[in-house]
Amino acid sequence: MAVPISQAWTVATYVLKQKFAGRKKYPLVLMLEPLFRCNLACAGCGKIQYPAHILKAELSPEDCFRAVDECGTPMVAIPGGEPLLHPQMPEIVAGLVARKKYVYMCTNALLLKEKLHLFKPSKYLSFSVHMDGQREHHDFSVCREGGYDIAMEGVRVAVEAGFRVTTNTTLFDGADPNSVRAHFDELMVAGVESMMVSPGYTYDKAPDQNHFLGRAKSRKMFRAILSNRKKSWRFNASPMFMEFLMGKKDLTCTPWGMPTFSIFGWQKPCYLLQDGYADSFKELMETVEWENYGTESGNPRCANCMVHSGYEASGVNYTFGSIKGLLQTAKAMFSSYKDDGASRILNDWKPAQHGPLVQIGSAQTAAQASELQSVSGD
Numbered sequence: 146m147a148v149p150i151s152q153a154w155t156v157a158t159y160v161l162k163q164k165f166a167g168r169k170k171y172p173l174v175l176m177l178e179p180l181f182r183c184n185l186a187c188a189g190c191g192k193i194q195y196p197a198h199i200l201k202a203e204l205s206p207e208d209c210f211r212a213v214d215e216c217g218t219p220m221v222a223i224p225g226g227e228p229l230l231h232p233q234m235p236e237i238v239a240g241l242v243a244r245k246k247y248v249y250m251c252t253n254a255l256l257l258k259e260k261l262h263l264f265k266p267s268k269y270l271s272f273s274v275h276m277d278g279q280r281e282h283h284d285f286s287v288c289r290e291g292g293y294d295i296a297m298e299g300v301r302v303a304v305e306a307g308f309r310v311t312t313n314t315t316l317f318d319g320a321d322p323n324s325v326r327a328h329f330d331e332l333m334v335a336g337v338e339s340m341m342v343s344p345g346y347t348y349d350k351a352p353d354q355n356h357f358l359g360r361a362k363s364r365k366m367f368r369a370i371l372s373n374r375k376k377s378w379r380f381n382a383s384p385m386f387m388e389f390l391m392g393k394k395d396l397t398c399t400p401w402g403m404p405t406f407s408i409f410g411w412q413k414p415c416y417l418l419q420d421g422y423a424d425s426f427k428e429l430m431e432t433v434e435w436e437n438y439g440t441e442s443g444n445p446r447c448a449n450c451m452v453h454s455g456y457e458a459s460g461v462n463y464t465f466g467s468i469k470g471l472l473q474t475a476k477a478m479f480s481s482y483k484d485d486g487a488s489r490i491l492n493d494w495k496p497a498q499h500g501p502l503v504q505i506g507s508a509q510t511a512a513q514a515s516e517l518q519s520v521s522g523d
């Protein structure tokens with residue numbers, strides 16, 4: 146089972162309640178961003194290119210609890226920035242667990258081993274560790290030599306201490322599907338509960354603009370990765386979202402599915418775009434012109450987007466939208482997606498050579514990163 150039964154039950158009953166209440170637009174996961182500063186400066190990240198005074202700012206635990214209560218989702222993801230740099234993160238997580246929210250604290254795990262004692266294992270808490278592939282690929286992707294080994298050590302220590310540990314993997318152009326599959330094996334051996342994989346989004350602020358995947362390339366890559374699945378692999382994404390990635394299903398984006406709250410307020414319209422901010426969740430839902438977003442809208446910023454934060458809620462909504470959706474999902478959960486064409490893609494795939502590992506220039510220089518880390522007393 147990719148998620149505990151209690152979590153699957155909580156989410157299923159929440160979605161069904163929304164359906165029975167006739168709500169067409171409802172959120173599924175709150176993306177709570179309590180800070181933007183980070184101890185990495187990844188080439189594909191669009192979150193850390195802020196000036197230093199913004200990177201030093203953070204939400205208080207009370208701000209976080211207010212947003213969570215306002216939004217009402219059963220699951221809360223805490224991305225960033227690096228949440229473990231927030232000095233009150235243990236208090237924030239404890240408050241969310243007390244509210245019986247299923248929390249995915251997204252972390253690059255560089256500080257996980259050192260800070261683990263500040264958290265208590267709970268069925269409501271999962272460390273969602275950012276792992277972008279095998280050692281060479283991960284280190285290249287996060288622009289940090291040794292990053293993979295530190296993150297995997299964090300995973301092992303957290304698993305041994307009895308925490309739920311999941312992973313999130315973002316793939317860019319140049320990813321090698323054979324290596325990604327081998328990486329899944331490594332994660333399962335390390336005791337990871339389940340894995341999530343998504344293509345990256347073409348952030349216009351990201352320092353490296355050359356390695357984002359277009360839709361056709363994404364589908365080919367995900368078909369190669371996710372077909373002929375091994376029995377040992379467990380995923381924590383909706384089976385319909387994964388079929389969407391593989392090009393087996395058409396889904397339209399659900400921009401309100403994972404609303405984002407940060408130091409700026411409620412971000413319009415989604416986790417990826419910033420077309421202003423609302424003061425309340427209600428205002429967000431009522432003032433965004435939702436028809437202007439999603440690939441079908443013709444909005445060029447949505448043209449290539451296939452990311453988890455836009456389409457996971459679409460997959461869940463599809464599942465619970467009809468008997469057909471439920472049956473397809475049940476079938477998908479037990480399918481290995483046998484596909485000889487996908488095997489041929491894997492056999493013929495020529496891995497791209499990475500260039501030398503370099504820290505790609507960004508607004509956050511190494512000196513700034515160290516100054517910002519010292520804000521957290523680390």
Ligand code: SF4
Pocket residue numbers: 398399400414415416417418438439440446447450451452454455456
């Ligand atoms: S398609 Fe992507 S960028 Fe556009 S609204 Fe949906 S999630 Fe946001």
